[in-house]
Amino acid sequence: MLRRDFVRALVTIGVAPKFLLGQQQATPPGAPPPAPVPWLLGLNPKTPLPHVEVAEDVAATELRFFSPLQMQTLTRLAEVLVPPVGDKPGALQAGVPAFLDFLMASSPETRQQVYAGGLDWLEQEAQKKYQTPFSKVSDGQAGALLTPWLRTWMTDHPPTETHADFVNIAHDEIRLATVNSRPWFEATPPPTAPDPFNRSLYWYPIQPDVRYESAECAKIPAHVQAAPKSGHPMPQYPR
Amino acid sequence: MDEKQLTQEMWDVLIIGSGHAGGMAAKILTESGIRCLMLNAGPVADVTRDAQTKHTYELPYRGFHPPGRVPHVFQANEYNANVWVDEQEVPYTFDAKQPYNWVRVRLFGGRSLFWSRQSFRLSDYEFKAKSHDGFGEDWPISHADLAPYYARVEGIFQVSGALDGPAQMPGGNYVIDSSPWCPAMQRFRTAAKSAGMPVCKQRAAVGRDGLASSVNLLLPDAERTGKLTSLANAVVREITVDKNTGLPNGCHFVDRLSRREMTVKARVVVLAAGTLESTRLLLNSKLANSSGLVGRYLMDQIYGAGVVCSVPEARNGRGREQMGSSAIVPRFRNIDTKAKDFLRGYAFNVTASTGPLGARNFAAYGADLEKKLDEYEGSGFHMTIMGEVLGRYENHVRIDDTKTDAWGIPVLYVDTKYTDNEYNMAKDAVETASAVAQAAGFEILSKNAMPNPPGYSIHEVGTCRMGDDAKKSVLNKWNQSHDHKNLFVVDGAAFTSAGWQNPTMTILSLSMRASEYLAGEMTRQNL
Numbered sequence: 001m002l003r004r005d006f007v008r009a010l011v012t013i014g015v016a017p018k019f020l021l022g023q024q025q026a027t028p029p030g031a032p033p034p035a036p037v038p039w040l041l042g043l044n045p046k047t048p049l050p051h052v053e054v055a056e057d058v059a060a061t062e063l064r065f066f067s068p069l070q071m072q073t074l075t076r077l078a079e080v081l082v083p084p085v086g087d088k089p090g091a092l093q094a095g096v097p098a099f100l101d102f103l104m105a106s107s108p109e110t111r112q113q114v115y116a117g118g119l120d121w122l123e124q125e126a127q128k129k130y131q132t133p134f135s136k137v138s139d140g141q142a143g144a145l146l147t148p149w150l151r152t153w154m155t156d157h158p159p160t161e162t163h164a165d166f167v168n169i170a171h172d173e174i175r176l177a178t179v180n181s182r183p184w185f186e187a188t189p190p191p192t193a194p195d196p197f198n199r200s201l202y203w204y205p206i207q208p209d210v211r212y213e214s215a216e217c218a219k220i221p222a223h224v225q226a227a228p229k230s231g232h233p234m235p236q237y238p239r
Numbered sequence: 240m241d242e243k244q245l246t247q248e249m250w251d252v253l254i255i256g257s258g259h260a261g262g263m264a265a266k267i268l269t270e271s272g273i274r275c276l277m278l279n280a281g282p283v284a285d286v287t288r289d290a291q292t293k294h295t296y297e298l299p300y301r302g303f304h305p306p307g308r309v310p311h312v313f314q315a316n317e318y319n320a321n322v323w324v325d326e327q328e329v330p331y332t333f334d335a336k337q338p339y340n341w342v343r344v345r346l347f348g349g350r351s352l353f354w355s356r357q358s359f360r361l362s363d364y365e366f367k368a369k370s371h372d373g374f375g376e377d378w379p380i381s382h383a384d385l386a387p388y389y390a391r392v393e394g395i396f397q398v399s400g401a402l403d404g405p406a407q408m409p410g411g412n413y414v415i416d417s418s419p420w421c422p423a424m425q426r427f428r429t430a431a432k433s434a435g436m437p438v439c440k441q442r443a444a445v446g447r448d449g450l451a452s453s454v455n456l457l458l459p460d461a462e463r464t465g466k467l468t469s470l471a472n473a474v475v476r477e478i479t480v481d482k483n484t485g486l487p488n489g490c491h492f493v494d495r496l497s498r499r500e501m502t503v504k505a506r507v508v509v510l511a512a513g514t515l516e517s518t519r520l521l522l523n524s525k526l527a528n529s530s531g532l533v534g535r536y537l538m539d540q541i542y543g544a545g546v547v548c549s550v551p552e553a554r555n556g557r558g559r560e561q562m563g564s565s566a567i568v569p570r571f572r573n574i575d576t577k578a579k580d581f582l583r584g585y586a587f588n589v590t591a592s593t594g595p596l597g598a599r600n601f602a603a604y605g606a607d608l609e610k611k612l613d614e615y616e617g618s619g620f621h622m623t624i625m626g627e628v629l630g631r632y633e634n635h636v637r638i639d640d641t642k643t644d645a646w647g648i649p650v651l652y653v654d655t656k657y658t659d660n661e662y663n664m665a666k667d668a669v670e671t672a673s674a675v676a677q678a679a680g681f682e683i684l685s686k687n688a689m690p691n692p693p694g695y696s697i698h699e700v701g702t703c704r705m706g707d708d709a710k711k712s713v714l715n716k717w718n719q720s721h722d723h724k725n726l727f728v729v730d731g732a733a734f735t736s737a738g739w740q741n742p743t744m745t746i747l748s749l750s751m752r753a754s755e756y757l758a759g760e761m762t763r764q765n766l
Contacts, residue, residue, distance in 0.1 A: 054296060054297060080605065081604045082604070082605070083606065085605070085606050085609045086609075088609070099301060103300060103306065106307065107306040107307075108306065108307065111306075146604070150603065150604065151602055152599060152600050152601060152684055153599050153685055153687070154543075154545065154685050154686070155599070156313055156543055156691055157687045157689055168599075171598075171604060172598065172599060176301075176302075177301050177303075180295035180302045181295075181296050182294070185294060185296060199292060199293070199294050200292065200293070200295075201290050201291070201292055201318060202292070202293040202318050203284075203289060203290045203319055203320075203321045204289050204291070204321060205321045206282050206321060206346065207282040207495075207496065
């Protein structure tokens with residue numbers, strides 16, 4: 001219900017008590033007396049909770065950040081860097097390219113640049129060396145393009161050298177997005193000890209003004225817009 | 240009564256902050272019969288109400304650091320993003336070329352809810368550092384002054400450790416750790432010995448029931464006395480001053496949820512809001528600053544540099560036979576010898592891990608990488624540094640007049656950077672760790688000599704340093720303002736030098752010592 005309609009409904013109830021009373025009096029004799037409507041009190045611990053799925057299991061992402069060509073390059077890159085091994089799904093089975101498009105769309109510009117610039121560079125390299133788009137290169141050709149840029153590095157200190165930064169950051173994040181996915185979890189035998197990596201304590205926002213659910217929330221205007229006191233449409237009542 | 244002043248209550252002591260420092264002050268003062276009011280800027284965290292175990296795939300960002308959210312808290316991920324102070328709600332500013340990672344928690348209990356629990360004493364190499372190498376200032380106290388308080392704090396926090404430290408790591412009142420070293424750590428100890436590095440048992444607070452926090456070890460004692468009143472969501476705007484005496488007499492605060500402006504009165508004010516929040520409050524209230532040094536000498540420790548190795552004998556599923564110990568290498572530079580291009584020194588945290596190694600340690604991908612990860616699982620040997628940052632006048636915080644937080648309170652501008660002393664120290668640490676690891680027969684997988692930005696260690700100290708000379712320090716040796724006898728700062732702001740040690744035990748001991756002094760002064764009616 002739109003907020004406007006809700007307010008209108010409230011106002012209607014406010015101005016029509018006699019009408020409502022009239023309805024009550026019209027109740028046929030013998031019927032049970034009207035219960036007060038517990039309209040906010042009905043939920044209780046016995047209320048069955050509907051089963052809901054994770055959206056990305058049933059729906060596709062609409063491309064919001066990568067160009068179609070970049071997405072093709074990323075898809076092949078993800079397939080090469082994190083292929084299915086043994087029982088474990090690869091990045092494509094884990095829906096990683098679509099997830100990274102979503103992640104990048106709300107990421108800061110510097111990170112977007114690493115990915116967009118890196119994918120464009122990879123495409124150019126494939127065209128230059130093999131006269132084919134990166135999405136069509138063989139595993140061997142992809143390896144020849146990527147291997148010279150692989151580095152080892154410690155947390156918070158990825159390589160800063162151009163191209164090595166993209167290859168290593170993208171590899172790390174493609175792998176993390178795969179390992180943290182549902183298909184990976186389902187392919188993993190139940191851990192003997194608590195597994196802090198795949199299941200952990202999630203903290204909800206703690207009290208209203210630290211509320212935050214996603215990067216997009218910051219862009220949604222507040223429900224009640226601040227207005228100068230004089231111009232405020234709310235009626236004044238004696239208290 | 241001031242006609243704007245609606246509440247008639249006059250508290251004995253107002254404590255601002257509820258973490259380790261504030262919790263200890265509340266415990267000691269209330270146990271002495273003193274009525275305290277504690278204010279905390281954030282809400283009470285209730286893990287049964289506010290948290291739930293979830294799979295990573297259930298979270299919108301699959302566990303990644305949520306984009307744009309607390310960008311300067313490298314420790315944050317999607318699971319815990321909501322426990323840190325939001326950088327938009329309570330901003331702070333700095334030059335983009337000199338970023339500062341201010342890692343804050345405003346939940347009741349503060350950062351005592353989430354600390355890493357490493358528990359060391361400072362030694363006289365820290366308390367009397369200037370006497371040793373000529374740099375900075377000596378503290379007005381020595382290890383002997385603080386030792387009885389350390390011992391009591393270690394008892395409360397159930398610190399586990401061994402009495403195996405050299406003079407630069409004084410032993411304490413420990414739950415003795417007599418577990419044997421794992422074979423890999425034995426080999427490391429032998430190699431380290433020839434490099435002059437002592438390898439000791441880790442010292443960590445075990446606490447009670449899995450937690451070692453103000454909220455379970457300190458505040459319950461205070462509450463039992465019936466003398467403690469606490470408010471959550473009370474964001475202190477400024478400390479108020481009695482017009483006649485010029486002494487602090489309470490504070491103005493704003494209720495975080497209702498935005499209602501409130502005032503409380505007290506005979507004594509104890510600041511325990513965390514180093515930089517206490518300093519921000521003093522600067523915004525224009526108090527305690529006759530020396531001009533409030534905000535100066537901001538210090539912490541360099542973190543982020545280190546070496547990751549693999550122990551060949553522990554590969555292919557033999558990790559549990561070979562690995563499992565962790566150790567601390569206390570500072571060994573500039574004790575008996577002199578390092579060529581830096582003052583002071585660093586410690587190593589050393590861990591022989593039985594868990595998986597991160598993929599970042601291998602320049603491989605695909606099936607090759609997965610094979611490596613399987614082979615190397617349980618063979619990871621990690622050495623990371625904690626290096627002392629020198630106290631420098633120019634490393635400081637001040638009020639940024641151009642920006643306010645969500646409650647209209649002016650924010651801090653942080654102006655601090657590392658110098659060659661810190662960079663050279665990190666370089667030396669990585670070279671030394673690599674040499675020792677190789678001598679022990681370990682394979683080096685990755686290393687890094689670039690420290691994380693200042694602040695990352697969450698060990699910010701200084702900015703209200705203590706000293707005997709009121710011109711060269713903000714507080715005296717009792718954490719008491721030189722300028723206002725009824726104003727105390729009992730958190731990390733009082734530090735005169737940072738040391739390589741995690742500061743928690745020292746903060747707790749200083750707060751305990753200052754609070755006993757304060758209780759005595761109040762009993763003697765000097766305050």
